[in-house]
Amino acid sequence: MTEFWIHPSLILILGAGLIPLFKGRVRKAWLVAVPLLTFITVLTLADGSSGLVRFLDWTLVFGRVDALSRIFCFIMALMCSIGTVYGLHVEDNLERIASWLYVAGSLGVILAGDFIALFLFWEMMAFSSVFLVWCRRDNKALAAGFRYLLVHGFGGIVLLAGIVFYAKAQGGDFSFNLLDLTTSGIGGWLILFGFLLNAAVPPLHAWLPDAYSEGTVSGSVFMSCFTTKTAVYALIRGFAGTPILLPLGVIMAVYGVVYAVLVSDARRLLAYHIISQVGYMVAGIGIGTPLAISGACAHAFAHILYKGLLFMGTGSVLYMTGTSKFTELGGLYKKMPRTLLFTVIGGVSISGFPLFSGFISKSMIVAGAFESHFLWAGFLLLAVSSGTFFSTTLKMPYFIWFGKNNCSEKTWEKAGDPPLHMQVAMAITSFLCLFLGCFYPFLYKMLPYAVDYAPYTRYHLSETLQILFFTAVGFFLLLDMLTPKATISIDVDVLYRFGGRYLLRFLRYFFAEDASFLRFFPAEFIYSVKSVSEFPVQVAKKTALLACWLTTGFVPSMADTSLDRYTWLRRSSFPVGLGVFLAVSFLTAMSILYFF
Amino acid sequence: MRFSRFLEKMEKNQDVMKGIGLIGLGLLIIFDTVWVGKEHAHTAAERIPAFWSMFGLVACLVIIIFSKWLGHLGIMKREDFYDD
Numbered sequence A: 001m002t003e004f005w006i007h008p009s010l011i012l013i014l015g016a017g018l019i020p021l022f023k024g025r026v027r028k029a030w031l032v033a034v035p036l037l038t039f040i041t042v043l044t045l046a047d048g049s050s051g052l053v054r055f056l057d058w059t060l061v062f063g064r065v066d067a068l069s070r071i072f073c074f075i076m077a078l079m080c081s082i083g084t085v086y087g088l089h090v091e092d093n094l095e096r097i098a099s100w101l102y103v104a105g106s107l108g109v110i111l112a113g114d115f116i117a118l119f120l121f122w123e124m125m126a127f128s129s130v131f132l133v134w135c136r137r138d139n140k141a142l143a144a145g146f147r148y149l150l151v152h153g154f155g156g157i158v159l160l161a162g163i164v165f166y167a168k169a170q171g172g173d174f175s176f177n178l179l180d181l182t183t184s185g186i187g188g189w190l191i192l193f194g195f196l197l198n199a200a201v202p203p204l205h206a207w208l209p210d211a212y213s214e215g216t217v218s219g220s221v222f223m224s225c226f227t228t229k230t231a232v233y234a235l236i237r238g239f240a241g242t243p244i245l246l247p248l249g250v251i252m253a254v255y256g257v258v259y260a261v262l263v264s265d266a267r268r269l270l271a272y273h274i275i276s277q278v279g280y281m282v283a284g285i286g287i288g289t290p291l292a293i294s295g296a297c298a299h300a301f302a303h304i305l306y307k308g309l310l311f312m313g314t315g316s317v318l319y320m321t322g323t324s325k326f327t328e329l330g331g332l333y334k335k336m337p338r339t340l341l342f343t344v345i346g347g348v349s350i351s352g353f354p355l356f357s358g359f360i361s362k363s364m365i366v367a368g369a370f371e372s373h374f375l376w377a378g379f380l381l382l383a384v385s386s387g388t389f390f391s392t393t394l395k396m397p398y399f400i401w402f403g404k405n406n407c408s409e410k411t412w413e414k415a416g417d418p419p420l421h422m423q424v425a426m427a428i429t430s431f432l433c434l435f436l437g438c439f440y441p442f443l444y445k446m447l448p449y450a451v452d453y454a455p456y457t458r459y460h461l462s463e464t465l466q467i468l469f470f471t472a473v474g475f476f477l478l479l480d481m482l483t484p485k486a487t488i489s490i491d492v493d494v495l496y497r498f499g500g501r502y503l504l505r506f507l508r509y510f511f512a513e514d515a516s517f518l519r520f521f522p523a524e525f526i527y528s529v530k531s532v533s534e535f536p537v538q539v540a541k542k543t544a545l546l547a548c549w550l551t552t553g554f555v556p557s558m559a560d561t562s563l564d565r566y567t568w569l570r571r572s573s574f575p576v577g578l579g580v581f582l583a584v585s586f587l588t589a590m591s592i593l594y595f596f
Numbered sequence B: 001m002r003f004s005r006f007l008e009k010m011e012k013n014q015d016v017m018k019g020i021g022l023i024g025l026g027l028l029i030i031f032d033t034v035w036v037g038k039e040h041a042h043t044a045a046e047r048i049p050a051f052w053s054m055f056g057l058v059a060c061l062v063i064i065i066f067s068k069w070l071g072h073l074g075i076m077k078r079e080d081f082y083d084d
Helices: A006-020 A026-045 A068-084 A093-111 A114-132 A139-169 A185-198 A207-212 A217-239 A245-262 A266-287 A290-321 A335-352 A359-369 A375-401 A409-413 A420-438 A457-476 A493-512 A516-520 A525-551 A564-573 A574-595 B001-012 B016-037 B052-076
Strands: A048-055 A060-065 A487-489 B076-078
Touching: A006 A068, A006 A093, A006 A487, A006 A564, A026 A068, A026 A093, A048 A457, A060 A068, A060 A093, A060 A114, A068 A217, A068 A290, A093 A114, A114 A139, A114 A185, A114 A217, A139 A207, A139 A493, A139 A564, A185 A217, A207 A217, A207 A266, A217 A290, A217 A574, A245 A266, A245 A375, A245 A457, A245 A487, A245 B052, A266 A290, A266 A375, A266 B016, A290 A335, A290 A359, A290 A375, A290 A409, A335 A359, A335 A375, A335 A420, A335 A493, A359 A375, A359 A457, A359 A516, A375 A457, A375 B052, A457 B016, A457 B052, A487 A525, A487 B052, B001 B016, B016 B052, B052 B076
Parallel strands: none
Antiparallel strands: A048 A060, A487 B076
């Protein structure tokens, strides 16, 4: 490293660390200045590999800059500025620090030239973004945050395992470039799994609607923009042209749209549309032609803006009224007209309406599909754009701002357009959505592959307008069917939500001193079985006690027996010990497998 | 504010809005059949006049009805489904 090089993440990390020192106006100025400085630093990044750090036997590359990383850094840093302005009212320093560390992680992943640096920032994203959920400070958010962390912890471990296997197969080379799944062995597949989990590909997606609908008002604006799009970047860099990504992407696109019809919470609806829109990008990566890859980049760029805008709009509704459920809103256009306007601009942008950003980005992927003769994919993606328009531009605004007024008196009283800084953030983003849609060469020039694609042809205009307008006809025909009901839609997270609960219950019974899981059975049965079962139960119990003593230094039989089981479990250091015990068992099993 | 007054007017004159919408749809189909060259079409089916109109309508209806059907199969639950 000869020249002076500043990593943009470093500015955010240092900036975040200093936030608590400032108060009042100075703090606000700081909050605006640091992301802007980061953005300027990103603009000045020069191509090439910088930020080389010697670590043990490796040279880590923290700053690989080329057209691909530059476009992603550009939009991420820009969105960080807008999101911070939107969240200026937040007094909670923890939330602000977490959001900047999260963006820093995201920028770090994008600039990482090797897997070690990538993994470092990858985990930083997971561990900082969870605070954006927790900062809502209620029990539901706490639980959702833990689930989010567990899923991402699992994904991170799989990714790490993949990286280790892959680097071993490459002879100790950790550099992060295009992987070939046919020769990379299991390592490549595990890395792909880790990336796909962050891209929210079903069935690895349930963390997204779960956490994003529980996040804080400004926290969800951040989350909607960074995790999945960083994964899209990683997929482009590592797996462009991998055939399996095309069907996966189309499944995502359809899956998100189908669920969005069912949900009755605005932010959950938008979360499912993230899955759907990221599906387009994943499909584009799977197609792998320069047009499709550039389309995926362009769509990620446009997506970050309009999805941020949509989350800002619904976040404003949540902030002002205290709810984002369709069953508790309606008829708000008199109270929140500007928020309506901004949200609809986000809606028409995501649906690919002419003059707005989605029109010039989404169509590149669809054109890429048709050009490579994946007709089924092209048609399905166009059908999905009908569903997108219907949910985000028709259904959501209709049930919040028009339709039947379900507001309680209190909600109606509180409703109104949000504070100025939120409106400014939304206005800037709305302008950018319109700007990209009208002056598309601005975006096309930044794409990693130069493309010769003209979005505004007569045929394309006619096709899009027909699909969108007749979707509106369908919407009004079936309006009665769509009346929101107070329901939730279960997703694959039901497996670990209930699975976790049952596992915990099972372990509690098993590890309780008198094996109370036997309580489930009738008494006669137990008496007859007891004499036979005594022996293995005793053995299991003694083993468990020994393991418990070894891992926690705590002997359960010495515990105060007057306490009931649950209090005892809560008071002991047992749950941590259990984790350690499971980890040790797992590692032992793995080492035995490895050595023999 | 002017924008909210405009919306209010829209809500009061729903029949007029409907009329404007229908005229718009008609114009769109005429525009498609008369003005738009079909040399960009990916498949032969797209040469049918107003193909994309039918496509949009059918896609929307299918997505809504299919989702609702799935929902009633057991995906939609009461709001307290996850509560202890």
